[in-house]
Amino acid sequence: xxxxxxxxxxxxxxxxxxxxxxxxxxxxxxxxxxxxxxxxxxxxxxxxxxxxxxxxxxxxxxxxx
Amino acid sequence: xxxxxxxxxxxxxxxxxxxxxxxxxxxxxxxxxxxxxxxxxxxxxxxxxxxxxxxxxxxxxxxxxxxxxxxxxxxxxxxxxxxxxxxxxxxxxxxxxxxxxxxxxxxxxxxxxxxxxxxxxxxxxxxxxxxxxxxxxxxxxxxxxxxxxxxxxx
Numbered sequence: 001x002x003x004x005x006x007x008x009x010x011x012x013x014x015x016x017x018x019x020x021x022x023x024x025x026x027x028x029x030x031x032x033x034x035x036x037x038x039x040x041x042x043x044x045x046x047x048x049x050x051x052x053x054x055x056x057x058x059x060x061x062x063x064x065x
Numbered sequence: 066x067x068x069x070x071x072x073x074x075x076x077x078x079x080x081x082x083x084x085x086x087x088x089x090x091x092x093x094x095x096x097x098x099x100x101x102x103x104x105x106x107x108x109x110x111x112x113x114x115x116x117x118x119x120x121x122x123x124x125x126x127x128x129x130x131x132x133x134x135x136x137x138x139x140x141x142x143x144x145x146x147x148x149x150x151x152x153x154x155x156x157x158x159x160x161x162x163x164x165x166x167x168x169x170x171x172x173x174x175x176x177x178x179x180x181x182x183x184x185x186x187x188x189x190x191x192x193x194x195x196x197x198x199x200x201x202x203x204x205x206x207x208x209x210x211x212x213x214x215x216x217x218x219x
Binding site: 002003006007009010013016017020029030031032034035038039040041042044045047048051052055056058059060061062063064065 | 198
């Protein structure tokens, strides 16, 4: 039961992400597209460093460890 | 060509097992490559991207409300919070799955692992390309050959 609730929350969060992505693609979107979010992060003086480090850590954690 | 190369690399990387030298090597190569490329290609002093709100972008009318990045920031915060709740909860990882444990399950499938690795490579390429666009005082003139502009998306 606990696991079902946990997985359900993850599914809801995934659906929310897909919903935001779909909403960002409409012509009058008030939500930035994912690539624009990446561009905003990649052009911030500090954020871009954190973004690259996060990408590196994610790859190492997922595939090497 | 790059996509095909990335896909082939991901298929090869998916054949390795975590905690082995081959897995370390195939994962370290893109990491080192991105580190070198961001130093070479990114401007030392970037100008953060500023987006006009949709209403002012198209019709000049006052903005309705909100911020184009707010929804994503909120979703990210909720994901981080839930990840922490699950990580710190007492009980087995099966009862309280984290993103890492879900990824472990995904990695047991060769095809899914290759897809995730390919997605990781694509995200790295996207980060590199998007960050290379921002040179101070030269908006729109610094895009690398082949990019199509801000409307291009993932």
